[in-house]
Amino acid sequence: MQSGRSVSRLEKNTTALNRKSRESYLILLASNDKEASQKLAMLLTDDGHTVWKTDNGAQLLETFDWQQPDIVIVDTDMPIIGANDATKLIKRLAGDSFIPVILMVPDADREAKVRYLEISGDDFINKSCIICNYQLVVAKIQALMRISKLYRKLEQQKDMLKNHQQMIFSEQQTARQLFEKFLHSPLLDSSGIRYLQSSMGIFNGDLLLAAHKPAGGLRVMVGDMTGHGLSAAVGSVPASEIFYSMTAKGYSISDILVEINQKLRRLLPTGNFCAASIIDFECGRQQVSVWNGGMPDVVLFDSCRQKIKEKIGSGALPLGVVDGDALNTSVVYVDIMPGDYIYLCSDGVTEARNPQGDMYGAQRLMDSIQRQGRKANAFDAIRRDFESFTDNEQISDDITLLEITCSRALIDHDDTADLQTHEKGKRPTAWSVELRLDADALRETDPRPLLTQLVMDLQDLQTHRDRLFTILAELFSNALEHGVLELDSALKNNHSGFIEYYEQRKQRLASLESGWIRISLEHIPVDCKGELHITVEDSGRGFDFQRHQAALSENTTHSGRGIALVRSLCQDLTFQGQGNSVRAIYAWGNCDPPH
Amino acid sequence: MSITSRISEDGREITIYIKGRFDFNSHQEFREHYESINHPGAKYIIDMSGAEYMDSSALGMLLLLREQAGEDKANIDIVQCRPEIRQILEIAHFHQLFKIH
Numbered sequence: 020m021q022s023g024r025s026v027s028r029l030e031k032n033t034t035a036l037n038r039k040s041r042e043s044y045l046i047l048l049a050s051n052d053k054e055a056s057q058k059l060a061m062l063l064t065d066d067g068h069t070v071w072k073t074d075n076g077a078q079l080l081e082t083f084d085w086q087q088p089d090i091v092i093v094d095t096d097m098p099i100i101g102a103n104d105a106t107k108l109i110k111r112l113a114g115d116s117f118i119p120v121i122l123m124v125p126d127a128d129r130e131a132k133v134r135y136l137e138i139s140g141d142d143f144i145n146k147s148c149i150i151c152n153y154q155l156v157v158a159k160i161q162a163l164m165r166i167s168k169l170y171r172k173l174e175q176q177k178d179m180l181k182n183h184q185q186m187i188f189s190e191q192q193t194a195r196q197l198f199e200k201f202l203h204s205p206l207l208d209s210s211g212i213r214y215l216q217s218s219m220g221i222f223n224g225d226l227l228l229a230a231h232k233p234a235g236g237l238r239v240m241v242g243d244m245t246g247h248g249l250s251a252a253v254g255s256v257p258a259s260e261i262f263y264s265m266t267a268k269g270y271s272i273s274d275i276l277v278e279i280n281q282k283l284r285r286l287l288p289t290g291n292f293c294a295a296s297i298i299d300f301e302c303g304r305q306q307v308s309v310w311n312g313g314m315p316d317v318v319l320f321d322s323c324r325q326k327i328k329e330k331i332g333s334g335a336l337p338l339g340v341v342d343g344d345a346l347n348t349s350v351v352y353v354d355i356m357p358g359d360y361i362y363l364c365s366d367g368v369t370e371a372r373n374p375q376g377d378m379y380g381a382q383r384l385m386d387s388i389q390r391q392g393r394k395a396n397a398f399d400a401i402r403r404d405f406e407s408f409t410d411n412e413q414i415s416d417d418i419t420l421l422e423i424t425c426s427r428a429l430i431d432h433d434d435t436a437d438l439q440t441h442e443k444g445k446r447p448t449a450w451s452v453e454l455r456l457d458a459d460a461l462r463e464t465d466p467r468p469l470l471t472q473l474v475m476d477l478q479d480l481q482t483h484r485d486r487l488f489t490i491l492a493e494l495f496s497n498a499l500e501h502g503v504l505e506l507d508s509a510l511k512n513n514h515s516g517f518i519e520y521y522e523q524r525k526q527r528l529a530s531l532e533s534g535w536i537r538i539s540l541e542h543i544p545v546d547c548k549g550e551l552h553i554t555v556e557d558s559g560r561g562f563d564f565q566r567h568q569a570a571l572s573e574n575t576t577h578s579g580r581g582i583a584l585v586r587s588l589c590q591d592l593t594f595q596g597q598g599n600s601v602r603a604i605y606a607w608g609n610c611d612p613p614h
Numbered sequence: 615m616s617i618t619s620r621i622s623e624d625g626r627e628i629t630i631y632i633k634g635r636f637d638f639n640s641h642q643e644f645r646e647h648y649e650s651i652n653h654p655g656a657k658y659i660i661d662m663s664g665a666e667y668m669d670s671s672a673l674g675m676l677l678l679l680r681e682q683a684g685e686d687k688a689n690i691d692i693v694q695c696r697p698e699i700r701q702i703l704e705i706a707h708f709h710q711l712f713k714i715h
Contacts, residue, residue: 245673246670294670332705335707336707336711370669
């Protein structure tokens, strides 16, 4: 027979092909044409593939559902469920996987080929090809399988990426928690401070720090690192570390600014910096000192007269831009009343946009504070104004908005409550230290934190730290301001005088040529307790302390507060010499067992 | 956002024109412009007449320019600032570092 001869020739060819094709596939074949499908099945099986035959659409789908083949060959002439519908259903069952479908079409029907490819099939073969051009069939199968494999590879990569993304996300969440633990001060959650903070991404490039100073009074810092995200947040770690440790040791705002500036200058690449505003509440004096470098105005709201009383604008470069000497670290002093409120924010607030693209702006914020400041829940109202303007528009920067209630911030934080009467650990030992500072040193050095730390290191009196610092601070200030600089403390009795006083202090210190202060610390053990003898002498003329003795102890004005306070903390306070020397005795300890 | 520039005949002065939003997207382009001149003591004129907005990364870019131009010896003029731009530069206290007109 003619066909028999062609088959045998074909058989030789397929054997050759068989050697070439390494892959073997699971092929699902659906056809009503018994002769055609049998021939095709035989050829494919000889080639090493596994062929499952079905003769109608329904059976095709059932088989497909049972086990997905690598490739499907569908005869367009098929009962029960037509080829088109069947193919569509197969594609749906395959879901995300790509399972090629080849349609067997009768030779004559040209439109059919176009139609089937358009609708659902991936390729087609003429029925006659099965016999006369089997190689084409094989080639098509190979081509489609290559595509299928590529598809599978893409799916795998997609899964890998997804897992990777999950991993990074959970790493970032952990890092974020670390940051928060590090940066977030519990003081922020105490009454007296209301705030709104939101970050653009997982990490916040805005800083919000708060601490109590050892001598009493709150210190708050709001910072804004350039940019946002992790690279911005990283700089906040050293900055906050410096803020907290130096505040605890009693350093001033200016000292802290110099340190943070230097650190960021060294650490951050050029172009990155930290805008910041810092506020210090001085308790006892109804005053704040403010530093603003690159931030929006710090606003003081007078709740008595129900209006904005003062705005402190940026007066210096942000931190990390220039070297130490070029940075202006001087602060502005502002008088406050207990009923006042202070508002700070980062530029994420003033530069936030609404859906129409308008910026909130400093003026709108001022208006909002002006309008809402008098209300009982002012902060919530101000926040609502802001949120209704931005109207859920996607935030494009980190946002910080803060309200401080002055009456709360001015309260001396109570350190007597947790004062332990029994000192654990170090026995009292005998030691002494003398420090002498001449004019140059007085200009450059602040010995108070240094000396306090020294006492802590030598005698471990941590629970007494604040009080010791206060004593040293007051005695030193006295010696410097009245003894060496010869400032008149009477100036401090009124508001404008206060500013004048500090101006004079700055000037006289800057131009100081001669003078000295000597501080001696002597520690004397007494049984299991101790006494710290602090002597401060200065090169000044002194004063008639005997005459002023009574006045001093009763004096509750600004200038007298210091000495009266020291007296209340010490066992003894005596002026000596010509009044240019003072000795304080601080007794600590308790020999009773702990309770 | 678009940035164009013009270098003087003698190659010692460049005027960079900023148009639109000057923000973190402008980084690459801005740098290419100011790096196209490499004369010690060169004068840089940053023309902000077309600039609508500046963010902190733009401030950072100016600092990078200043670094290239010799830090304290830099000769940089920032001119034709709209009120919004001027305000941003003032809050950042940049008049301490740049000549602003």
